[in-house]
Amino acid sequence: xxxxxxxxxxxxxxxxxxxxxxxxxxxxxxxxxxxxxxxxxxxxxxxxxxxxxxxxxxxxxxxxxxxxxxxxxxxxxxxxxxxxxxxxxxxxxxxxxxxxxxxxxxxxxxxxxxxxxxxxxxxxxxxxxxxxxxxxxxxxxxxxxxxxxxxxxxxxxxxxxxxxxxxxxxxxxxxxxxxxxxxxxxxxxxxxxxxxxxxxxxxxxxxxxxxxxxxxxxxxxxxxxxxxxxxxx
Numbered sequence: 001x002x003x004x005x006x007x008x009x010x011x012x013x014x015x016x017x018x019x020x021x022x023x024x025x026x027x028x029x030x031x032x033x034x035x036x037x038x039x040x041x042x043x044x045x046x047x048x049x050x051x052x053x054x055x056x057x058x059x060x061x062x063x064x065x066x067x068x069x070x071x072x073x074x075x076x077x078x079x080x081x082x083x084x085x086x087x088x089x090x091x092x093x094x095x096x097x098x099x100x101x102x103x104x105x106x107x108x109x110x111x112x113x114x115x116x117x118x119x120x121x122x123x124x125x126x127x128x129x130x131x132x133x134x135x136x137x138x139x140x141x142x143x144x145x146x147x148x149x150x151x152x153x154x155x156x157x158x159x160x161x162x163x164x165x166x167x168x169x170x171x172x173x174x175x176x177x178x179x180x181x182x183x184x185x186x187x188x189x190x191x192x193x194x195x196x197x198x199x200x201x202x203x204x205x206x207x208x209x210x211x212x213x214x215x216x217x218x219x220x221x222x223x224x225x226x227x228x229x230x231x232x233x
Contacts, residue, residue, distance in 0.1 A: 002029030004065035005199075006105075008096055009072030011039055013151055014111055018069055018192035019046070027200055034062055034096075053092045056099060063100045067107040067142075067199045070096065082123055090131045097135045107142035107203055109195050110135060114149045114210060142203045146195060149211040150185040186211045190218035197221040 005022050009015040010033035022031045023045050032047040033040060040048050049062045070093050079085040097108050110132065115122075118129035132145050194209065194217035201220075209217065 003027060003067065004030040004032060006063060006065040006068045006100075007031060007033045008068065008070045008092070009111075010035065012071055012073065014148075014188040014191050015069075015071035017189040018071060018195060021189075021192055021196055025196065030065075032062065032065060034059075053095065056095070059096060059099050060103065063096055063105065064103055065105060067109060067203075068096070068100050068105055069109045069111075069195055069199070071111045073111070076124070085124075086127055089127050090134070093131050094134045097138055097140075101138040101140060106140065107144070107199055108135060108138075108140045109144040109146070109199055111146045111148070111191065111195070114147045116145075116147055136206060142199075143206045144195070144198045144202070145208045146191060146198075146214060147208065147210045148186050148188075148191050148214060151188045151191065152185050184211055186215060190215055193218035193221040197224075 005028045007015055007019055007022070010019050019031055019033060019040075022028050023043055029045065030047055031045055032049055034051045034053075035048055036051070036053070038048065038050065040046065042048070051058055051062055053059065072088060072092055074085055074088045076082060076085045079088060093110060097110075100108060112132055113125065113128045115125045116128035116132055117125055118133050120126040120129060136143055136145075191214055194214035197217040197220055198207065198209070
């Protein structure tokens with residue numbers, strides 16, 4: 001049965017891959033993307049909706065569908081302050097999730113970060129952990145947290161911390177084994193594939209996935225397409 005996917009953070013590195021993959025997946029008949037400004041080219045199946053993330057009434061009209069994928073995120077440098085960062089990485093996801101849950105949406109898929117922990121001394125990781133906890137408390141029938149390590153892909157803007165993390169994980173790639181494997185860098189496209197796999201194969205329950213598991217899920221999703229090419233438009 002064809003579903004409607006809602007994507008928050010559709011213009012970011014992972015979100016842009018996610019939108020493209022969803023539009024080529026015949027299990028989804030509509031991909032609604034929430035945008036602050038018109039920034040995406042119209043494509044079949046794509047439904048851009050311009051929203052004010054502080055307008056709960058407006059959000060309520062947009063947040064209807066079968067699965068909500070939240071990939072929104074920023075950096076303190078981009079945001080300009082910790083307060084602005086928290087509004088993007090905590091305020092928007094939690095506000096959208098609260099409205100969606102109220103409207104009966106069954107699945108919420110959140111892209112978080114490796115090391116996310118509400119008790120962390122690091123502001124970034126503490127915020128990510130608090131976001132996870134707040135959304136988990138809403139008790140969606142299906143709730144999926146993705147905690148990728150360093151993301152690999154062509155960003156529109158340069159992120160020094162991410163670049164430095166990629167260099168480190170590349171240098172120590174072959175030493176990151178066993179429980180350390182989750183710290184290996186991961187392609188943003190594979191995070192997007194993993195999110196789609198989770199939404200279509202494990203629709204219920206609360207789940208947390210780290211980079212090593214996400215890579216496995218991405219591989220399973222690729223294998224599905226190879227076995228069933230007619231399911232990819």
